[in-house]
Amino acid sequence: MFGPTQIFALTLLSQAEAAPKGGLGQVLFPFIIMMGILWFLVLRPQAKERKRHEEMVTALKRGDEVITSSGIRGSIANIDDQFFTLEVDRNVRIRFLKASVTKKFEDKAAKEAQPEEKKA
Numbered sequence: 001m002f003g004p005t006q007i008f009a010l011t012l013l014s015q016a017e018a019a020p021k022g023g024l025g026q027v028l029f030p031f032i033i034m035m036g037i038l039w040f041l042v043l044r045p046q047a048k049e050r051k052r053h054e055e056m057v058t059a060l061k062r063g064d065e066v067i068t069s070s071g072i073r074g075s076i077a078n079i080d081d082q083f084f085t086l087e088v089d090r091n092v093r094i095r096f097l098k099a100s101v102t103k104k105f106e107d108k109a110a111k112e113a114q115p116e117e118k119k120a
Helices: 004-018 024-059 108-119
Strands: 065-068 073-079 083-089 092-097 101-104
Touching: 024 101, 065 083, 073 092
Parallel strands: none
Antiparallel strands: 065 073, 065 101, 073 083, 083 092
C-alpha cells in the first residue's frame, strides 16, 4: 500500500507533530541576536562614515581642493546650500552636489615640504 519513500515521509511528519513547540521567546531570541550583530557589523559603521563625511563637507571652504565621486579634482570657487562650484582649470567651473565630494585633496609633496621649512 505505501512505498518506502512514503513510509519515511509519514515517519518524519509524525515526529514533527510530536515535537514540543517552543514559546515566543525561543523564536524571537535568535532573531534579536541576528539584528544586534547586523547593527554592530553593518549599520553602526555606516552611520559613523556618513557622519564623518557630513562633517568633512561642512568644514570645506573656498580654495580647498577636493576630489569628487567621479574623480574630478578642483578647487572650490563658490559654496551654495546644496552645491559646490569647482574650478577645474582656468575659467572652467562645474557645479556639483555637496554629497558628490568624496574627500579633500592634500598634496603629499606639500606636506613633506612643510616640516623641512619649519626646521630651517
